[in-house]
Amino acid sequence: MAHWIWVALGGILGALARYGLSTWGVRKFPSLLPRATLFINLSGSFLLGILLGSGASEPFYLFAGTGFMGAYTTFSTLNVEIVQLMKKREGRVLALYATSSYVLGIALAFAGDYIGTLVRG
């Protein structure tokens, strides 16, 4: 029973962190490139990599990994934003957004995982 509660608590905080950051980011740094979602997905990939590499214990991973990082980052918003850029015929911004999300996201997950294994020793 307890593992569901950890996931729910992490999910609340992760979704709120994304909502707060993106609302603030859109107001503070308005741009065609969805910078807020990009920052969220990249930072979340890096941090989840660290968490996994460091071998976090089960309840903590359910809270911080499955719950928080899972809900903080978002795959659906990324793709809807890509469709919106396509509808606006902003091909260059679309290419930049998609490429940086996927290439840097996986690279940062790699880096995080590596740092995590160093922490574990």
Next chain:
Amino acid sequence: MASQADNLSGGIGMNAAAVGFFGAIGALLRYGIGRYVGGWWMSSFPLGTLGINFAGCLALGWFSSWAAAQKRLPAWLRTGIGTGLIGAFTTFSTFSVETVGLVRDGLWGMAALYMMLSVIGGFALAWAGYELYQAQVRQRERRAS
């Protein structure tokens, strides 16, 4: 400046409460489906996350275009379902980390397949959701005329 929809719903605090509540449901659904798929899917291929992300892209593509046309939909419900429920249901960080895990295990082909399916499928399904709503609008207009 508060929009009319914000006034309708009680403003920012109400939106945040909805994001938190629906975000928990989204995360729990993702966890539950992941566990269920993990119970019978024996391959290393991350089928659970792929299915979750595909479903969420289709849902958000449809919902965001539908919600944009609903003048009387309260802002808290729009934000709660779009940002909270569907946003927290899908996950980018798990996708990245799972790709890294496949590469680390030497499963290069599977990692490449997972990436390609996620990138192309996620986009195609978000687009399909958007187009589905446009088709519904056209059908309604045809019936009305």
